[in-house]
Amino acid sequence: MTHSQRRRIPNAAVARLPVYLQILNNLHATNVARFSSDELAALAGVNAAKVRKDLSYLGSYGTRGVGYEVTYLIHQIRRELGLMREWNVVVVGAGNLGCALAKFGGFAPRGFPVVGIVDNDPKKIGQSTGALKVSDVRNLQKLVKDLDVTIGAITTSTSAAQSAADALIEAGITSILNFAPIVLAIPSSVSVRNVDLGVELQILSYYEQMRIEQTDLKIQQRSNAVPV
Amino acid sequence: MTHSQRRRIPNAAVARLPVYLQILNNLHATNVARFSSDELAALAGVNAAKVRKDLSYLGSYGTRGVGYEVTYLIHQIRRELGLMREWNVVVVGAGNLGCALAKFGGFAPRGFPVVGIVDNDPKKIGQSTGALKVSDVRNLQKLVKDLDVTIGAITTSTSAAQSAADALIEAGITSILNFAPIVLAIPSSVSVRNVDLGVELQILSYYEQMRIEQTDLKIQQRSNAVPV
DNA sequence: AGGGCTTCGTGCAGAATTTCACAAAGTTAA
DNA sequence: TTAACTTTGTGAAATTCTGCACGAAGCCCT
Numbered sequence: 001m002t003h004s005q006r007r008r009i010p011n012a013a014v015a016r017l018p019v020y021l022q023i024l025n026n027l028h029a030t031n032v033a034r035f036s037s038d039e040l041a042a043l044a045g046v047n048a049a050k051v052r053k054d055l056s057y058l059g060s061y062g063t064r065g066v067g068y069e070v071t072y073l074i075h076q077i078r079r080e081l082g083l084m085r086e087w088n089v090v091v092v093g094a095g096n097l098g099c100a101l102a103k104f105g106g107f108a109p110r111g112f113p114v115v116g117i118v119d120n121d122p123k124k125i126g127q128s129t130g131a132l133k134v135s136d137v138r139n140l141q142k143l144v145k146d147l148d149v150t151i152g153a154i155t156t157s158t159s160a161a162q163s164a165a166d167a168l169i170e171a172g173i174t175s176i177l178n179f180a181p182i183v184l185a186i187p188s189s190v191s192v193r194n195v196d197l198g199v200e201l202q203i204l205s206y207y208e209q210m211r212i213e214q215t216d217l218k219i220q221q222r223s224n225a226v227p228v
Numbered sequence: 229m230t231h232s233q234r235r236r237i238p239n240a241a242v243a244r245l246p247v248y249l250q251i252l253n254n255l256h257a258t259n260v261a262r263f264s265s266d267e268l269a270a271l272a273g274v275n276a277a278k279v280r281k282d283l284s285y286l287g288s289y290g291t292r293g294v295g296y297e298v299t300y301l302i303h304q305i306r307r308e309l310g311l312m313r314e315w316n317v318v319v320v321g322a323g324n325l326g327c328a329l330a331k332f333g334g335f336a337p338r339g340f341p342v343v344g345i346v347d348n349d350p351k352k353i354g355q356s357t358g359a360l361k362v363s364d365v366r367n368l369q370k371l372v373k374d375l376d377v378t379i380g381a382i383t384t385s386t387s388a389a390q391s392a393a394d395a396l397i398e399a400g401i402t403s404i405l406n407f408a409p410i411v412l413a414i415p416s417s418v419s420v421r422n423v424d425l426g427v428e429l430q431i432l433s434y435y436e437q438m439r440i441e442q443t444d445l446k447i448q449q450r451s452n453a454v455p456v
Numbered sequence: 457a458g459g460g461c462t463t464c465g466t467g468c469a470g471a472a473t474t475t476c477a478c479a480a481a482g483t484t485a486a
Numbered sequence: 487t488t489a490a491c492t493t494t495g496t497g498a499a500a501t502t503c504t505g506c507a508c509g510a511a512g513c514c515c516t
Contacts, residue, residue, distance in 0.1 A: 009434075012503060018430035022409055036463060045411050049466090049505050056465060064464040065512040081430050082437030089429070096332070100324060112429045150436055151429065174439060175432040177425070181250055183273050191435045193428045197405070200421045201317070201340045201379065202246035202309050204403040206237075207419045208378055209310030211402060240473060264493065277475055277496095284495060292494040293482035462513075467506105474501070483492075 009057045009080070016054055019044055021077045028070050036067040083111050088149040090173075092164040093156030094119040094127070094134045097179060101153060103130035115147045120160070137167060144171040153177045154184075237308070241282045247272055248282070249305045256298050264295040311339050316377045318401075320392040321384030322347040322355070322362045325407060329381060331358035343375045348388070365395060372399040381405045382412075 009017075023043045027035060037055070041048040055062065058076045062068045078084060089112050091098045101107075102117045117129060118137040127134050135143065143149065152168035154161050154176060161180035168176060169190055176192045178184055181199070184192055237245075251271045255263060265283070269276035283290065286304045290296045306312060317340050319326045329335075330345045345357060346365040355362050363371065371377065380396035382389050382404060389408035396404060397418055404420045406412055409427070412420055 010502070014434050015427075015431055017434075018424075018427040019411060021430070022424075022426070023411065026410075038463080043411060045413075047505060048463095049507090050503090052464060053466075053504085060465070062464050063512065064510065065462045065514095067463065080434070082433040083430065087429070087433050087436065096328060100328065104324070107426070107429065110426050110429070111433070112426075151432055175436050177428055177432065182254075183247060183251065183271060185273070189439075191432055193432055195423060195425065195428060196246075196250075197423065198250070198335070198338050198340075199243075199246040200405055200423060201315070201335065201338070202249070202311065203243055204379055204405065204419055204421055205310040205315050205339070206242050206245075206308070208315065208403050211417075238472070266493085275475065276493095277477090278473090280494065281474085281496080288495070290494050291482065292480070293484090293492045295493065458516090460513105460515085462511100464509105464511080466509090469506085470504085472501100472503070474499105476497105476499075478496095479494105480496100481492100481494080484490085486487100486489090 007057065013054045013057055014081075016044070016046070016050075017077050017081055020051070020054070021074065021081070021083075024070055024074045024077070028074060033070055034067045035070060037062070039067075086111050086113055087151055087175075088113055088115045088147055089151045089153055089177075090115065090140070090143060090147075090149045090168075091117040091153045091155055092119075092137065092140070092168060093154060093160070094121070094124045094129065095155060095157070098153075098155035099129040101155065102132050105130075112151065114153075115149060116143045118143065137164075140167050141171040144168075144173060149173065151175045151177065153179065155179050158182050235285060237285045241285055242309075244272070244274070244278075244282055245305050245309055248279070249302065249309070249311075252298055252302045252305070256302060261298055262295045263298060265290075267295075314339050314341060315379055315403075316341055316343045316375055317379045317381055317405075318343065318368070318371060318375075318377045318396075319345040319381045319383055320347075320365065320368070320396060321382060321388070322349070322352045322357065323383060323385070326381075326383035327357040329383065330360050333358075340379065342381075343377060344371045346371065365392075368395050369399040372396075372401060377401065379403045379405065381407065383407050386410050 020040060023040060037048045037051040041051045055068065058080050061073060061076055089107065091101050091114055094117050098117060102114050107114060116135065117132050118135050118140055119125060120137045124134050125136050150173065152173040154164045156164045158180050161178065161182050162184060165176060165184045165186055169186060174190050176190060178192055178194050181196045186192060248268060251268060265276045265279040269279045283296065286308050289300060289304055317335065319329050319342055322345050326345060330342050335342060344363065345360050346363050346368055347353060348365045352362050353364050378401065380401040382392045384392045386408045389406065389410050390412060393404060393412045393414055397414060402418050404418060406420055406422050409424045414420060
C-alpha cells in the first residue's frame with residue numbers, strides 16, 4: 001500500500017490537466033524551458049494558486065523561486081492522465097460526424113488512434129472512410145477484442161444511440177464519448193463524456209439573455225434615478 | 229426591483245437545464261403529460277433532490293403529490309434559458325468542421341440558425357456551403373450588425389483562433405463557442421464555451437487508467453492475501 | 457555568508473454544489 | 487371528513503472546489 005495507493009485527483013483538477021498539457025506542449029514547441037504558476041495561470045485563464053494545487057496532485061515537481069520545467073511537467077501530466085500509451089478508439093455510426101472523426105487525423109498524434117468504424121446500415125458497410133472501411137456493427141465485439149479498443153465514440157442518430165452504447169458495453173468498452181443529444185443509461189463502471197453542441201449553445205444563450213436583462217435593468221434604473 | 233431582480237441560477241444548474249429540456253421534449257413527443265422528479269432524475273442520470281432544486285430555481289411549478297406538467301415545464305425552462313427567441317450564429321473558419329456546422333440543419337430547429345460563415349482564405353471566399361456562401365472575414369462586423377448575430381463559433385485552425393476571437397469581439401459578439409484546442413484570451417464580459425475532443429478523450433483516459441490500476445491492485449492484493 | 461527577491465506548496469476559510477431528510481400540500485379512497 | 491399515500495420544496499448537513507495568505511525553499515547579488 002505504498003505508492004500504488006495513488007492519491008485520487010479531484011474531478012475538477014482532472015478536467016484541467018489536459019488544458020495545461022495543451023499549453024505546455026505549445027510552450028515546448030516555442031522553445032520555452034520553464035514556466036511559473038503565474039504564467040500558466042494567465043495562459044489557462046485560471047487562478048495561480050489553483051494551478052499550483054492542481055500540479056501538486058502530481059507530486060512536488062516545481063522548484064521554489066524558479067518554477068516548473070516544461071518537458072518534465074509534460075511528462076508527469078502525461079503519465080498521470082494515462083497518456084504514456086495509446087488508447088484505441090472505435091466509432092459507432094458512419095454518418096457525417098462519424099466519418100469526419102475517422103478521417104480526421106488529429107487524434108492519433110494525441111494518442112487516440114481511430115482504429116475502426118462500424119454501422120448497421122448495409123449501404124454503408126464496406127465503404128471506405130479515410131484509411132478505414134466501415135464494418136458491420138455485429139463485428140463490434142470481435143473488433144474490440146482484436147484491436148484492443150478501449151474507447152467508443154457514439155455518432156449515431158439519437159434513436160440508435162442507446163443500442164450503440166449497449167453494444168459497446170457488451171463488447172467490453174469502458175469509456176464512451178457520446179455525441180448524441182441523449183443521456184445514456186449505462187452502468188457506473190463505464191465512463192461517459194457527452195458532447196452536445198445544442199446544450200452548449202443553450203448555456204450560452206442563458207448568459208446572453210442574462211446580460212441583456214442586466215443592461216435593460218440598468219437603463220431602466222438610470223431613467224428612474226434621474227427624474228427631471 | 230420586483231421581478232426584474234431575477235434570482236441568479238447557479239452555474240451548475242444552468243448547465244443541467246438544457247439536458248432536462250431535451251428529455252422533456254422527448255417525453256412530450258411520446259405524449260407523456262406529467263412527470264415526477266424521480267422519473268426525470270432517472271432519465272437524466274442525477275439525484276431526484278437535485279432535479280427538484282434545479283427546477284425550483286425557475287419557480288414553484290410542481291404540484292405536490294402529483295409532479296410537474298411536461299408542457300408547462302418546457303415553457304418555463306425555455307423562458308429561463310432565453311429560448312423564446314432565436315439566436316443567430318456566425319461560423320468563423322470554413323474548414324471541414326465549419327462547413328459541416330453551416331450545412332447541418334440541426335441547430336435552426338433548436339433556435340440557433342447559422343446565418344453566416346466567414347474565412348480569410350481567398351480560395352474559400354465565395355464558395356457555397358449548404359444555403360450559405362463563405363464571405364470575407366473582413367465583412368464580419370457588417371454581417372454581425374446586419375443579421376443581428378449574437379453567437380460566434382470558431383472553427384479555424386489553432387493558430388488563427390485567437391485572431392478570430394478578436395475579430396468576433398471587435399464585431400460586437402458576446403458569446404463564443406470555441407472548437408480550437410486553445411484557451412482564448414477574452415474580456416470577462418464575453419462568454420465562452422470550449423469544445424475540445426482531445427480534452428474529453430484525455431479525461432476519459434485518466435479514468436480508464438485509474439480503473440486498470442485499481443484492477444491490478446486488487447489482483448495483487450488477492451495474491452498477497454492468500455499465500456500458499 | 458547573508459540579505460533580498462522570487463515562487464512553490466499547502467493549511468485554512470469561504471463559496472459553491474450536492475445530498476439528505478422531512479414538513480407541507482396535494483390526491484385518492486372509503 | 488378522515489386516513490393513507492404521494493411528491494414537492496427547502497432548510498441544513500455533507501462534500502467538493504476555490505482562493506487567499508504565508509511559511510518554506512531556492513536563486514542572486516554584494
